[in-house]
Amino acid sequence: MVKLCICLLGIFLLAVTHSSAIPTSEERQRVFDKPLSDEDHDNGEHNPDYDHEAFLGEEQAKKFDQLTPEESKSRLAIIVDKIDRDGDGEVTQQELQGWIQYVQRRYIVSDTERTWQDHDVDSDGTLTWEKYQKRTFGYSDEPVEGSPTFGYKKMIDRDRRRWEYADEDKDGKLTKEEFTTFLHPEETERMRFIIVEETVEDIDKDGDGFISLEEYITDLWPRSDEDAAKDEPEWVKSEREQFLSFRDKNKDGKMDKTEVMDWIIPPDYDHSVAEAKHLIFEADVNKDGKLSKEEILDKFDLFVGSQATDFGEALTKHDEF
Numbered sequence: 001m002v003k004l005c006i007c008l009l010g011i012f013l014l015a016v017t018h019s020s021a022i023p024t025s026e027e028r029q030r031v032f033d034k035p036l037s038d039e040d041h042d043n044g045e046h047n048p049d050y051d052h053e054a055f056l057g058e059e060q061a062k063k064f065d066q067l068t069p070e071e072s073k074s075r076l077a078i079i080v081d082k083i084d085r086d087g088d089g090e091v092t093q094q095e096l097q098g099w100i101q102y103v104q105r106r107y108i109v110s111d112t113e114r115t116w117q118d119h120d121v122d123s124d125g126t127l128t129w130e131k132y133q134k135r136t137f138g139y140s141d142e143p144v145e146g147s148p149t150f151g152y153k154k155m156i157d158r159d160r161r162r163w164e165y166a167d168e169d170k171d172g173k174l175t176k177e178e179f180t181t182f183l184h185p186e187e188t189e190r191m192r193f194i195i196v197e198e199t200v201e202d203i204d205k206d207g208d209g210f211i212s213l214e215e216y217i218t219d220l221w222p223r224s225d226e227d228a229a230k231d232e233p234e235w236v237k238s239e240r241e242q243f244l245s246f247r248d249k250n251k252d253g254k255m256d257k258t259e260v261m262d263w264i265i266p267p268d269y270d271h272s273v274a275e276a277k278h279l280i281f282e283a284d285v286n287k288d289g290k291l292s293k294e295e296i297l298d299k300f301d302l303f304v305g306s307q308a309t310d311f312g313e314a315l316t317k318h319d320e321f
Helices: 048-056 058-062 069-083 093-117 129-137 150-166 176-183 189-203 213-220 234-247 257-264 271-283 293-298 300-304 311-317
Strands: 012-014 030-032
Touching: 048 093, 069 093, 069 293, 069 300, 093 176, 093 271, 129 150, 150 176, 150 189, 189 213, 189 257, 213 234, 234 257, 271 293, 271 300, 293 300
Parallel strands: none
Antiparallel strands: 012 030
């Protein structure tokens, strides 16, 4: 099933390339930041890949690939004790929601720290644009015609725009806190319009500043030559209806930036609440609105799937949760 996390998470991020050479692709991949997972529930259907990454975090989840069910249950039991903050033997929605939020915070902190250490930070604890550009693209030259970076002008300009908005004090360089905002603009209210701008630029192929129905569908389901002769899958038909009924609020056949904002960053949607409710709904056998350790372990595949995470090591490093 094609991943449709665009419908559930609603948070876009232009992937920042952290290498010592110019990126090999003209366009950087537009991906979601990782508040939960790169997987979705496939139009509301249960997807264990989504759940285990939402619950554990993607990097840790990958480490569980070789674990037996017994090993998974054993390590999951340790996690359950951590989630059960009051130690009453029951995991409430609030406790589960707090854990999922923690997984997200840990990702942001570790991602920022790792990337920050990979750059040539000045002695005053700031990073200049020139050093960032050189580390990311290989050169610090302005992307003018004839320069080594001209072929990557669009990417550099987009990063520079985001950089300038992240630079809250406008001193031309970023502190680690500002750099966090640069890497994860979805976490800061004032930066969210950048996500909208980048989303429109990525999907709007005719350059009119709007997202048409066909541009929307093509972005979700870029047809291959093999797909050309096939009927649209049911999930694509469902997305067409979603666009017509809900995305295009003023019914002019396209989404403007306000409608895009409502689509990718819905004001009343909290991914941690939604996932916590989903997990409880799936695992709560006695329907008391909370989960016992036994209920969680009985549904270990729901939480860790065929993959899980080596949380033993991670837990020793994150006792603050």
